[in-house]
Amino acid sequence: MNRPIRVLVAKVGLDGHDRGAKVIATALRDAGMEVIYTGLRQTPEMVVSAALQEDVDAIGVSILSGAHNTVFPKIIALMKEKDMQDVLLTGGGIIPEDDMKGLYDLGVGKLFPPGTPTSEISAYITAWVKEHRDF
Numbered sequence: 001m002n003r004p005i006r007v008l009v010a011k012v013g014l015d016g017h018d019r020g021a022k023v024i025a026t027a028l029r030d031a032g033m034e035v036i037y038t039g040l041r042q043t044p045e046m047v048v049s050a051a052l053q054e055d056v057d058a059i060g061v062s063i064l065s066g067a068h069n070t071v072f073p074k075i076i077a078l079m080k081e082k083d084m085q086d087v088l089l090t091g092g093g094i095i096p097e098d099d100m101k102g103l104y105d106l107g108v109g110k111l112f113p114p115g116t117p118t119s120e121i122s123a124y125i126t127a128w129v130k131e132h133r134d135f
Contacts (some may be wrong), residue, residue, distance in 0.1 A: 021062035029116030044074040061091035
């Protein structure tokens, strides 16, 4: 397949702080990926619907509100319903390590705390997509 990796970057819920999401979106674009940024106040249903419509390889959720234990499980459940097991769900923000472990057990990909180098995030997405999708 000869196309850029497609990533949907989303802000879910009432969290209005989107600077980090925009930084990540720009960094992924600079790394050669095609990025769809959903904007603020998305629902898990809106995120999964947009991911399906855009035929993305990965979904990145930025979350600072503390709702990660609600948002990520809901998105994973919707992705399973829509047979999207070959789409990476990753993200970052303020997520305690213990909570990360529980989310990993549900099938969420690597989660990145604030301050993670953007090159590490793009390298992870690239490696995951090449391993799990037809690239």
